[in-house]
Amino acid sequence: xxxxxxxGLTFRYKNAAEDTIQDxxxxxxxxxxxxxxxxxxSGKTTILRLIAGLEIPSRGSVRIDGRTMVDGNTFxxxxxxxxxxxxxxxxxxxxxxxxxxxxxxxxxxDGARRNERLEEVLRLVNxxxxxxxYPHELSGGQQQRVALARxxxxxxxxxxxxxxxxxxDRDLQQRIRDELKVxxxxxxITSIFVTHDRxxxxxxxxxxxxxxxxxxxxxxxxxxxxx
Amino acid sequence: xxxxxxxxxxxxxxxxxxxxxxxxxSWVFVxxxxxxxxxxxxxxxxxxxxxxxxIKEYLLRQYISNTVLVTxxxxxxxxxxxxxxxxxxSVYDFPLRGFLKWGLVLPLAIPPYIAAYxxxxxxNYTGVLQTFLRNSLNIYxxxxxxxxxxxxxxxxxxxxxxxxxxxxxxxxxxxxxxxxLIENARVLGRSPLEVFLFVILPVSRAAIVGGTTLxxxxxxxxxxVVKYFGITTFSTAIFQTWFGMGDVDSAIKLAAMLMLLxxxxxxxxxxxxxxxxxxxxxxxxxxxxxIRLKGLGAVLASGYTFMIFSLGFLIPTLQLIHWALQTYRxxxxxxxxxxxxxxxxxxxxxxxxxxxxxxxxxxxSRISETVIARTNAxxxxxxxxxPGAVIAIGVIVVFVALDNHLYWLYRLxxxxxxxxxxxxxxxxxxxxxxxxFIAIAVNSVESGFEKVGKKFFEASRTLGMNVTRTFFKVDxxxxxxxxxxxxxxxxxxxxxxxxxxxILRPFNFDTLATKSFQYAHDEMIHEAAISSLIIxxxxxASIYFFHRVADKEER
Numbered sequence: 170x171x172x173x174x175x176x177g178l179t180f181r182y183k184n185a186a187e188d189t190i191q192d193x194x195x196x197x198x199x200x201x202x203x204x205x206x207x208x209x210x211s212g213k214t215t216i217l218r219l220i221a222g223l224e225i226p227s228r229g230s231v232r233i234d235g236r237t238m239v240d241g242n243t244f245x246x247x248x249x250x251x252x253x254x255x256x257x258x259x260x261x262x263x264x265x266x267x268x269x270x271x272x273x274x275x276x277x278x279d280g281a282r283r284n285e286r287l288e289e290v291l292r293l294v295n296x297x298x299x300x301x302x303y304p305h306e307l308s309g310g311q312q313q314r315v316a317l318a319r320x321x322x323x324x325x326x327x328x329x330x331x332x333x334x335x336x337x338d339r340d341l342q343q344r345i346r347d348e349l350k351v352x353x354x355x356x357x358i359t360s361i362f363v364t365h366d367r368x369x370x371x372x373x374x375x376x377x378x379x380x381x382x383x384x385x386x387x388x389x390x391x392x393x394x395x396x
Numbered sequence: 397x398x399x400x401x402x403x404x405x406x407x408x409x410x411x412x413x414x415x416x417x418x419x420x421x422s423w424v425f426v427x428x429x430x431x432x433x434x435x436x437x438x439x440x441x442x443x444x445x446x447x448x449x450x451i452k453e454y455l456l457r458q459y460i461s462n463t464v465l466v467t468x469x470x471x472x473x474x475x476x477x478x479x480x481x482x483x484x485x486s487v488y489d490f491p492l493r494g495f496l497k498w499g500l501v502l503p504l505a506i507p508p509y510i511a512a513y514x515x516x517x518x519x520n521y522t523g524v525l526q527t528f529l530r531n532s533l534n535i536y537x538x539x540x541x542x543x544x545x546x547x548x549x550x551x552x553x554x555x556x557x558x559x560x561x562x563x564x565x566x567x568x569x570x571x572x573x574x575x576x577l578i579e580n581a582r583v584l585g586r587s588p589l590e591v592f593l594f595v596i597l598p599v600s601r602a603a604i605v606g607g608t609t610l611x612x613x614x615x616x617x618x619x620x621v622v623k624y625f626g627i628t629t630f631s632t633a634i635f636q637t638w639f640g641m642g643d644v645d646s647a648i649k650l651a652a653m654l655m656l657l658x659x660x661x662x663x664x665x666x667x668x669x670x671x672x673x674x675x676x677x678x679x680x681x682x683x684x685x686x687i688r689l690k691g692l693g694a695v696l697a698s699g700y701t702f703m704i705f706s707l708g709f710l711i712p713t714l715q716l717i718h719w720a721l722q723t724y725r726x727x728x729x730x731x732x733x734x735x736x737x738x739x740x741x742x743x744x745x746x747x748x749x750x751x752x753x754x755x756x757x758x759x760x761s762r763i764s765e766t767v768i769a770r771t772n773a774x775x776x777x778x779x780x781x782x783p784g785a786v787i788a789i790g791v792i793v794v795f796v797a798l799d800n801h802l803y804w805l806y807r808l809x810x811x812x813x814x815x816x817x818x819x820x821x822x823x824x825x826x827x828x829x830x831x832x833f834i835a836i837a838v839n840s841v842e843s844g845f846e847k848v849g850k851k852f853f854e855a856s857r858t859l860g861m862n863v864t865r866t867f868f869k870v871d872x873x874x875x876x877x878x879x880x881x882x883x884x885x886x887x888x889x890x891x892x893x894x895x896x897x898x899i900l901r902p903f904n905f906d907t908l909a910t911k912s913f914q915y916a917h918d919e920m921i922h923e924a925a926i927s928s929l930i931i932x933x934x935x936x937a938s939i940y941f942f943h944r945v946a947d948k949e950e951r
Contacts, residue, residue, distance in 0.1 A: 183765070223854050247857035260855035264873045273869070274859030323860060 844878020
């Protein structure tokens with residue numbers, strides 16, 4: 170049995186003439202990093218939103234580690250899925266410090282464990298001295314790392330990253346990309362990221378999915394698929 | 397491809413996942429708001445009684461003609477004045493423009509009923525105008541020319557104190573949307589007047605119609621002016637039938653007819669607006685580069701705008717201050733303190749309750765993406781367009797029925813209880829305020845949610861917080877400015893509100909608005925000045941906050 174099993178996922182936005190996602194099927198091994206590559210409007214982000222529980226598919230199922238997230242009879246809301254997500258524009262809560270943002274998802278842990286976990290993830294993303302800052306006092310790259318730390322802190326079963334580098338300038342993109350790979354592999358976390366940039370996929374993904382018009386057209390090793 | 401069946405299944409799933417405490421409460425609130433109004437509409441078809449035949453034969457024609465005349469003439473004049481002011485202020489630069497730009501909104505701070513008795517006090521035989529003319533210049537005026545207590549007088553008052561609805565909406569449209577059009581027309585060699593007639597008027601039609609509709613709905617809602625001036629319109633007729641003839645059924649029929657008139661006006665707004673919207677295809681908004689006026693042009697522009705400002709705000713306010721200085725020793729006292737407190741507490745309490753309900757309705761409409769949830773939020777708008785007289789009668793009918801149903805419960809608690817408990821309490825008044833003003837709060841909260849977007853909400857959900865915890869930990873903090881402005885708008889509207897308060901308040905419960913109206917009604921106009929000034933001051937503060945501060949922030 171695969172760690173993540175996505176079967177026949179189909180979805181259509183309200184008032185849309187056609188399905189945004191058509192019959193999307195994908196199996197992922199534990200610890201694997203999957204890159205979904207596609208042009209804008211190809212449905213990449215929608216797949217992440219369906220997996221996270223932010224949209225309800227009209228057909229299909231998602232199972233993670235044997236647990237059904239959604240199928241014909243079940244729909245788990247996002248807060249009960251234990252899936253972490255890093256949003257394209259980070260969505261850091263502007264009224265909370267870095268510390269409060271990261272602790273936000275740790276409400277089920279006791280106080281001591283929560284502080285411990287905070288320090289752990291801050292070290293992981295190299296931001297230990299920044300915990301008292303507010304998001305607007307951080308650079309774009311730092312904000313991105315806070316968003317990553319926040320998503321990783323509750324130890325999610327799966328991490329979703331929506332265009333993780335699109336808001337960064339070119340130089341920073343490359344550095345953060347390498348950093349991210351180290352962090353994700355270090356944490357051993359299963360991840361799916363979406364991007365429109367082939368270099369991102371090449372640098373970060375174990376396997377790449379090419380998406381066109383809501384359909385998967387190719388899947389495989391980045392070196393082969395992105396020749 | 398997705399078949400129709402699975403789309404329906406998806407809808408049902410969405411609905412199912414959105415059934416939560418927010419949905420349930422939202423439904424309860426909306427049904428409560430609809431109930432009294434639906435009750436009235438149903439009664440249009442009930443069997444008429446003898447009174448109704450009498451009303452239909454002798455009175456109805458006058459009710460209809462007076463109501464239609466006052467409403468349409470006020471709308472027409474307000475549209476002309478509001479649009480012309482908006483045009484002058486947005487396109488030209490002239491002395492005092494900076495101040496008058498928002499000074500011209502200030503007539504909105506004076507509720508029409510206060511304006512009505514202030515103008516009557518100034519223009520009548522013993523008023524400042526005639527006294528001055530008589531004593532200083534020995535001029536005696538024929539009373540027919542200065543009799544403001546007439547249908548024409550009511551139109552004058554409504555026009556002068558409600559035109560800001562047209563002015564603000566049209567000005568906002570002109571400033572933000574039309575610079576390229578105006579500049580193009582100018583480059584093509586058209587004169588400013590031609591630009592106004594052939595470019596500006598047609599493109600701002602939707603804005604003008606929207607503002608005028610608000611004016612007309614306010615006129616239909618009015619009870620104070622027409623009652624004080626002795627004009628029989630639907631508003632006054634409903635109460636005359638109800639209290640004078642003791643005939644609730646016919647009063648409900650009149651209310652239902654008035655409601656149909658309101659629907660006709662809102663429908664015709666849609667038709668007149670056509671497919672045009674307030675917004676434009678281009679997103680690049682550039683401020684208009686204004687034409688600097690010199691000489692006669694500058695004098696005319698300053699003169700016209702300052703005259704309207706003086707008539708609509710400066711003169712009546714100065715007159716009220718003068719009267720207040722004459723009467724404050726007599727008026728101020730414990731009794732006055734009590735009614736000020738009544739006004740403040742009632743407005744604060746009701747505004748807080750209304751904002752809380754609005755938050756529930758707006759949040760449900762946001763989190764559940766079903767058509768039903770969105771309709772829920774739209775339905776609240778119904779209340780704002782329904783005149784106070786209609787809401788009042790609808791609410792009373794419902795509360796009397798409720799008291800009848802609950803009588804057994806009251807007797808369990810107190811065997812000597814009177815039959816009408818809720819009907820004689822402040823609860824009924826608060827309920828009526830909710831129906832009338834919740835749309836304002838829902839609009840504010842919705843615009844707050846729209847500004848923030850859904851990403852923080854979604855981020856919180858993926859971090860393990862459910863809808864309710866997300867609301868308290870994230871959403872609430874982020875929509876605080878919208879909540880505050882919604883609260884302020886409702887607070888000020890309740891402070892100014894007259895018809896509902898006058899009719900639904902418990903015995904011996906007075907507010908600043910009812911007391912000033914009562915003073916004026918009892919020919920004690922001077923004594924009404926202080927309470928009127930407090931209401932004006934509160935409204936003034938809110939207008940200052942929303943127009944001046946918002947303007948500066950935009951810059």
